[in-house]
Amino acid sequence: MWVRYLGFVILFGLPGALHAQPCGAPGLDGGYFVPLQETYSHEIEIIYACDSGRKPAVEGWWATSTCQNGVWSPEPQCIGEEDCLPPEIPNAKFNKKQNSWYNEGNTIRVTCDNGYELKNRDATAVCLNGTWTSVPVCEISNNTCGEPPQIPHAVIIGQKYQASFAADSKVRYKCEDGYSVEGAESKKSIFCISGSWSELPKCSSGSSAGGTAGGHPTSTESGTQPGGGGSSTTSVSNDRNSKPAFIPVNECGVSPVIPNGVVVQTERMYLKYECNSYYTRVGPDTVVCTNDGRWSELPSCKEAFCVLDLAQYSGIGIRQTGKEYIKEGETKNVYCSYYDYVIFTCTQGRVTYTRCCEAYYHNYGGC
Known part of the structure; x- marks a missing residue:
């Protein structure tokens, strides 16, 4: 009697094994598989290959599929040898087919993720005789900024950490309690412009903002250091070192004219260009005014048609x-x-x- 009860306990403890569905033999057009059975238990694996002139719809000339609760995963399929599997392109998106492969002659068009750009402006690949022609590469853009600089007494809010930021990205600093920037403000935004961050904020305490901290002078026009000893660099030198890399675009005069291109966005610190239809951009899409009153590198628009x-x-x-x-x-x-x-x-x-x-x-x- 106790053996019967023990068997009941074991079965009760394995509900997944009782309810998992078996699989029927897969319908594999143009191929064969082993072992050949009418039904297969849950988690049983088969190995298959394809007839001459065909190949599995996955990498390699043979492949496996596993019975997962009544369904074969991945589904065994044989496709033509001239067809192509989806390419692996890091940091990119492209038009996906509903099935898992592309017929010969199909074209994919690649779009890079934010912060990346196409190498040599090559955006397409064509499936020819089972392989892709000149698969596009997405490389980090020259306009991409690294992580925002760390500022004493400040954190970045509303943004998870990342090592790179696309052009035109905005991040916002917040000073810790008791510190502020630009008077009473405790928050300040900066922008990624042509691979560099715009002018950084500085978080100052309420007492030091007025020029004193605990009764001691923080600085004077003559360069006195805290405690009254020694001399520091001159205020002229400080002004030069703190001069921002970029200035408002209206200080550079008339916006540059790009043949076959137009300004699509005008901001205080930058202009953004796009090329007309049938043309593609070469160079940065964002133009800024440098601190010497000159325009940064300009894009050009080259023909992108046949x-x-x-x-x-x-x-x-x-x-x-x-x-x-x-x-x-x-x-x-x-x-x-x-x-x-x-x-x-x-x-x-x-x-x-x-x-x-x-x-x-x-x-x-x-x-």
Whole structure:
């Protein structure tokens, strides 16, 4: 009798094992797996490979999948050898497919995270014969600032710690109790401008703000140090060392004119530029006025499009003539018959194109 009760206690203590669902054999089109069974218990693993001309939808020529409560994870799938898996691009985002792979000829366009920029302005990659062409790289921007400087008697509020900040970022300091900046204010904001932080605040106590601390002078025009001994650097030198790196933009005169670019944001301490459609920016997007009254490095706007002369493609069935413009990284469909069309792609200023096919073959990689 006690053995029966003991068995009940053991089963009662393992509710997950009782309720986990088994898996049926996966439907693997174009491949095979082992072990071959009708059903598989929870957490059983299979190993699969694909037939000639196909490959798993994960890295490698063989792969595994595990039964997780009635579902295979990841789902075993075989794709064409000419298809591509998603690339690994740190500090970047790009258009993800609903399935986990890309057909040959698909193009991805990369956008870097805040604080990063595309190396050589290369934003696109094309899937060709199972590999990606020139995968973009996101590197830290020259306009990115490091961590905000530490200031005595102050903390940064409303912002978790991070080692880098994108251009135009704002952080706010708060002085500790009994200290203030700019009179009675206890908070002060600074901005990341062209890779440098704007003028830093200084937290001073109420007594020292008036020039004394415990009856002793903090400084005098003659350079007296606390306690009355020795001499310090002159006030002229102090003024020079404390001069801010940047001054308001209205002190630099007329805003610079950038061909094919426009000012999209005007602030007290900086101007922000964007390029017109079909152009891409080279250099910083933010321009400041340095303390000597000059503008910082200016951006330029270079062409980011391809000119498609349709008359050159009559040999593949194109009957249209004239010129079309395709933005960098984008595509254009041009019909070569009533149902069929050619896909033209602009990549790094160069036009590539597919064969003349109907939509089905374009969508499933057969063109």
